[in-house]
Amino acid sequence: MELLLSGLKLLTALIILPFAAGLLFLHVIPGEKKRWHMIFITGWLIDMSAFFLISLICMFFIKQKSFCFCSGIFSVTEFLLCAAGIFYAVKKKELKGIFKKEIRTEGYLNRRNLPFIAVFALLLAYILYGSAAYDFFDTDNAYYVTQSLIAQQQGAMYTMLPYTGGVTALDYRHALAVLPLYFAYLADFSGIHATILQKSIMPFFIIPLYFICWYEAAAGFYKKEEDKDSLSIPFFMCMMAVFLIYGNVSAYTAEHFLIARTWQGKAVFAGVAVPLMFAGLLKLGDEEKNIYPVFLLILTGILSGMCSSLGTILSAGAVAGGALILALVKKDIKTALKGFACCIPQLLYMILYVML
């Protein structure tokens, strides 16, 4: 019974509240069909950005039990964003619309697709089974997982030593990567042990999210293709699943990190932030006049900063470089300017990093 309650609480904090927050941006997300996955991703990124701000403020300004404050303030924020999203959708009379069958599936499930979708589902099930059934030896878990557990059990945000225990001064620079504290928040909210949450449950969220983000990138890639058919994207997704399983050619590849260390910031950067950057850049490269790509890239930049300090610089480089190349190829300076504007959060992060 307790397990069921914890599961429901986790579902609420991780899926339902972010989805409702995404409803706030229904009119910004492009496409006549408001796809559920983009509503969820937008809402989740907004919640992550809010968590980033709240956790930094609590970490820098509250001296005792800062995590308890952070957790409380962020819970309230999540509920407020959720309420705002639902209120907005009801006011614009869009709420019923997003539940319509055509919009949910985009007429996507048909006889031709079924074999590919079945293969993809099997591959995904295999990957998730592997994550649940196997331990991957990695000594970095003694740092990242323990930091989350310290936040949950001791209420301290990066002010206790993970390897031995005991109090330490806040390392301001490395404290900017707050993803372990987000997992601690989820653990605290749902009552699940932070280690169990990260190692046994988070792969079931992050790995499907990896595929959803690449699905969105593929949708952008195939948008204008004249000779594409409805099997292009399913084929692509099956290939990506095979590549993820067989990408362990060295201990350095992103695929190795995503499976062996799914819950660490570097893996979330490589698995979630990188495909979102490509999805955003593909949308930026479209002719449509829409603010959404800028929005998506800014939020992805903030997520990259949350994942690791390295992620900030890499994401800024990729987005700025990608926007510049897009501008050169399409001979349109506005694309480059939009791309550079998306790197403002990373610039602020780096200024903060250097100042601290």
Next chain:
Amino acid sequence: MWEVFRLNLITVKNYAGEHLLFILVAAAFIYLLISEKDKKNRALFVYLPAAILMISMFPHVRMLFARFIDEGDTYYRVLWLIPSGAVLSFAAERVFRKKKIAGLIIMAAAVMAAGSSMYGSEAREQNMISASENPYHLPEEAVQTARIILEGEEGHQLKAAVPPELTLYLRQYDTNIYLAYGREVLMGYPMENDIFMALNVSPTDMASLKEAGRAKQVSFYVVYKDQEFKIRPEEAGLNCRGETERFSVWCDEEELEEMRAINFYYR
């Protein structure tokens, strides 16, 4: 300069490993370079990866990376920006557009042959992977040891000196267990840590370990059951709290009594 460039080449070679998967990716990249017509797709999946690879080869970029981001061996993470899986998958889809099912089978077989599975025999040989024994994904013995240490000791922290292999796991189970030494000592200079030397030198003198431990507020000691002892734990006045398959947990009851009352640990 050339030395750094050579290091960059070694980084790429190590990233690609000893398998042929990235040769497939390179072939896919060349195919997209020739056949991709759409401008934005070319910009992002042909020109951008090429630019990232070329820029990362510049020695100055690596030197800036080492200066401002990380001095250690983490430069390979720049290569995560190259979407190798996506490039391969897009090229494969285009080549096999007319015969998708056959194409998927052929390409999947190619990737399986050229790559290396996370769950395969190679990963097992390198001891990277093992069956998980509990939802914490920690060795079961480490969890049992932690439970023995914490039994009856709710509401306060306690400090333990444990063999090196357990230091990675105990605090992932419960952060109320403080450690006399942890991974940072093992990565640095363990010979300078007196508790480490007292515990891990054979034959072990538990009396001098207890004395060194008391100076650092240590109240629990975990030793191997088959360890050689100069002075045994029970002779040193320690109380056995429990045993697992390979370890036995001993407690300095007087120190624990004191620390329960104070519950403050200086480093």
